[in-house]
Amino acid sequence: MSKINVCCIFGGVSTEHKVSLSSATTVLTNIDREKYEPIMLGITTSGRWLLYRGPVENIATGEWERGDEFLTEAWISPSRNEKCIYTADGEKLPVDVVFPAVHGTNCEDGTLQGLLTLSGIPYVGSDCESSAICMDKAATKTILQTCNIPMAKAVVATRTEIKSDIKNLIAKCESLEYPMFVKPARTGSSIGVFKVRSGDELADALSEACVFDKKVLVEEYIRGAEIEVAVMGNEEPQASICGEIDPGSDFYDYDTKYVNDRASYYIPARIDEKSSDKVREYALEIYKTLGCRGLARIDFFVGERIIFNEINTLPGFTSISMFPRLFMHSGMTISDIIDRLITLALAQNN
Ligand SMILES: Nc1ncnc2c1ncn2[C@@H]1O[C@H](COP(=O)(O)OP(=O)(O)O)[C@@H](O)[C@H]1O
Numbered sequence: 001m002s003k004i005n006v007c008c009i010f011g012g013v014s015t016e017h018k019v020s021l022s023s024a025t026t027v028l029t030n031i032d033r034e035k036y037e038p039i040m041l042g043i044t045t046s047g048r049w050l051l052y053r054g055p056v057e058n059i060a061t062g063e064w065e066r067g068d069e070f071l072t073e074a075w076i077s078p079s080r081n082e083k084c085i086y087t088a089d090g091e092k093l094p095v096d097v098v099f100p101a102v103h104g105t106n107c108e109d110g111t112l113q114g115l116l117t118l119s120g121i122p123y124v125g126s127d128c129e130s131s132a133i134c135m136d137k138a139a140t141k142t143i144l145q146t147c148n149i150p151m152a153k154a155v156v157a158t159r160t161e162i163k164s165d166i167k168n169l170i171a172k173c174e175s176l177e178y179p180m181f182v183k184p185a186r187t188g189s190s191i192g193v194f195k196v197r198s199g200d201e202l203a204d205a206l207s208e209a210c211v212f213d214k215k216v217l218v219e220e221y222i223r224g225a226e227i228e229v230a231v232m233g234n235e236e237p238q239a240s241i242c243g244e245i246d247p248g249s250d251f252y253d254y255d256t257k258y259v260n261d262r263a264s265y266y267i268p269a270r271i272d273e274k275s276s277d278k279v280r281e282y283a284l285e286i287y288k289t290l291g292c293r294g295l296a297r298i299d300f301f302v303g304e305r306i307i308f309n310e311i312n313t314l315p316g317f318t319s320i321s322m323f324p325r326l327f328m329h330s331g332m333t334i335s336d337i338i339d340r341l342i343t344l345a346l347a348q349n350n
């Protein structure tokens with residue numbers, strides 16, 4: 001039987017470019033090469049699409065895009081009749097399925113999914129609409145209100161309001177009480193996320209957050225353990241066990257995620273069985289309500305109450321990421337997870 005051509009897209013213009021390089025490395029080193037033929041398609045931080053034929057080891061370091069010998073400018077054709085990558089050298093490489101090992105802006109927010117939908121090539125993960133909604137923390141909250149999922153109270157502000165009417169805005173937010181969290185609606189990796197304890201801090205945080213997005217959320221502070229659940233599937237999704245992150249710092253900020261080693265991870269989470277069952281039940285309800293498919297990681301706070309925090313439709317897929325680790329706990333290998341995700345993608349009709 002001939003192999004299935006899997007185009008692994010990595011890099012991208014988002015602030016999570018580097019995380020993507022690690023996610024792609026995990027995919028490319030663990031994919032079953034007896035069954036799948038990987039094609040590596042990298043996107044630079046400036047948005048160039050390059051077919052890469054060099055060693056996988058050079059992806060995580062960023063080395064892959066230096067030196068031309070392994071690189072050819074290339075693009076996925078939007079034509080449904082082609083289902084291929086065209087290179088600048090005039091080559092045509094047929095693609096059976098795309099594995100987007102990318103995160104954040106233009107990668108996880110429906111943009112790339114729109115192009116892939118046009119191309120007619122099946123792809124791992126949620127479609128254009130669901131990706132766009134899940135990327136937007138304000139839109140996600142609006143939709144989940146329809147199914148009574150408990151969430152932090154929030155005020156949504158636009159960049160225009162922040163720039164023109166900050167006093168009024170602060171007055172509106174103060175009903176949430178300090179400390180509060182300020183976050184751009186559509187970033188990840190805690191970029192532009194601030195915990196604020198006064199009006200002055202709130203004003204500064206709003207100005208900084210709106211650099212990253214023209215829509216910003218101000219949320220009440222939620223006390224509780226940070227609990228994450230991985231979900232895989234299309235019409236009949238399955239939830240993993242719960243994992244827990246103890247940031248070991250004030251909150252789970254960028255440095256705690258990627259720079260220092262302060263965070264501790266617990267699989268399974270240190271919560272009672274009843275809470276864990278409830279979190280998993282909410283996770284499946286959220287996944288279905290938001291129209292997800294393939295995979296997602298859904299994050300909660302668990303304290304006195306269980307509160308939904310956010311959903312990631314293309315969660316980190318590095319060897320230390322929660323998404324693979326949660327399913328590995330139930331006996332799957334990373335190769336099994338990749339195989340399952342590709343199988344789920346191939347079962348979809350775009
Ligand atoms: N309302 C909140 N209450 C308490 N902590 C929060 C709240 N919102 C965010 N945080 C903290 O900030 C981190 C990043 O926020 P999150 O909403 O998950 O954004 P991102 O998409 O950047 O991961 C969370 O993991 C948590 O530590």
Ligand SMILES: [Mg+2]
Pocket residue numbers: 189190299310
């Ligand atoms: Mg988060």
